[in-house]
Amino acid sequence: MKYKTQKIAYYFFAAAMLLLTLQMVYGFIMLFARIGMDGLHDWIPFNVARTTHINLLVVWLLTGFMGSAYYVIPEESGRELYAPRLAILQLVSWLLVGVVAVAGFHFGWWEGRKFLEIPRPLDYLVVVNILLFLYIIGMTIWKGEKHSTTQLVLYFGLFTAALLYLPGMIWFDNQTLDSFYRWWVVHLWVEGVWELIMGSLLAFLLIKLTGVDREVVEKWLYVVVGLTFLSGILGTGHHYYWIGTPGYWLMIGGIFSALEPLAFLAMAIWAINMYRRKGRNHPNKIALYWTLGCAVMSFVGAGFLGFAHTWPAVNKWTHGTLITAMHGHLAFWGAYAMLVFAVISYIMPNMTGRNLMNNMTGYLAFWFSNIGMVGMTGAFAVSGIAQVYLERKLGMDFLAVQKEIVVHFYGAMLAASLFAVGILMFIYTFIRYGQPSDEMVGQDMQDDATEMGASA
Ligand code: HEM
Ligand code: HEM
Ligand SMILES: [Fe+2]
16 A cells, blocks of 8 residues: 555455445345244344445445545555545444444434435434535545545545435335435445546556556546436436326436436446457556456446336335345445455555455455355345246235245345355455565565556
8 A cells, every 4th residue: 555544444344344244144034034044033123134235335325435435546646545544433433323223223213215214313414424525525625635536536436425325314204205215325325426436446457457548547437427417317217107197207207217227338338448459468467356256246236236126117026025125135246346446455465465365255246246146136036037927917915925925035045145155255364364464565466567657
């Protein structure tokens, strides 16, 4: 690493790994409940487990993005992080809010709006925390010696993500209006501004790992940003089909959301292209695996599987079924979880000075987690298709259908176990890397040759 303060990223990553482990525990609690082993029901009923599972997901991904920013922004700005002590305070307070929120869910302290369950008083604390985060990285850029497109797109993505949290905090008595603005957060995050975070971190990784000229890599970033906004903003309409909004949303949502896969396709082509044009063989193969894997799997999970149910004529059957869970898993995994894993894999050797870059455990972690996640996605897909036919075509009762599809959750359990083994192997490698070392300041384990073409 170039700067001492970059090591703050490590503590964010460690926290993210801990929260991911907890997220998986709640996933298993739900799967066991699904197959009838619901012994925890009195303490952690299904809805509590589900809420905790998806909120932990959002919190650990954001923690991973913050860690990534604390590493990438100083490097791209050519200076130490501004106010590093505040960054530690920001992490601690962020985790504190997260822990209180998750604990609160178990006592019924929540808002009951999927993904935005965190109660209002805690929302205000989240806002303060994020402002602090944006201040620290904003000042680092402001006082920096150089500026890059990558860094500005990253900042813009993080800034707009914070801004878009606010519509979710407006109070409405009307269910339709509440739902309408909930999607400004949920949809415009994952199919809008988070894609900017993804694009910019991919740019950073591709510059480092392929050695292709920064100018070439960053040109693609403009294409990705353009395609994202072109399709993603009005694509929000694919959530406005059946919530009481005007009928024109069927057309607008259908057309624009059908274009959304283009941004993910562009990222996949971009990553593969940069890899093929690579000027050198980078030693960190595993980081390359995660980077290319992220670009490809996000297209499969978000682009392809999102497209599969985005047209109104399909969505009227699949809406709110396990088809949604199928897509939700592979999309979040491919686009954002694998992204954080790619950044961690690239950064760890630089921060610790240890070389576990071509370690068998690391490769197995990649394959086990990916094959496991694809298997889980498949199990959700099959159970979802069965659910749609039985419940919505044949008109069977909701709960009667849930019983019919239990068999698929045994399959999901197998796949989830493989996935969990993969994740634990990744975390084991992370732990083996150890803590960041001050001796690594000013050094780059993975060399500086990749910096050629860097814009001043
Ligand atoms: C051991 C691993 C995991 C297990 C066993 C698991 C299991 C589950 C289950 C059973 C549900 C509820 C589905 C239903 O309504 O019946 C669920 C929901 C969800 N999980 Fe997981 N999960 C795991 C890991 C993950 C990971 C790593 C991610 C993201 C990268 C993720 C993202 C989600 C999302 C987004 C939902 C909500 C889906 C929707 O909107 O319908 N899960 N998970
Ligand atoms: C990385 C990007 C993406 C992620 C993380 C993601 C994740 C999710 C999640 C978690 C849900 C459930 C939301 C909820 O019910 O609150 C959802 C719903 C949906 N997504 Fe995505 N998605 C992504 C991209 C896309 C794309 C590109 C498309 C279309 C091409 C798409 C189409 C849909 C549709 C139609 C629904 C509504 C499902 C329903 O009616 O129940 N998604 N997505
Ligand atoms: Fe969406």
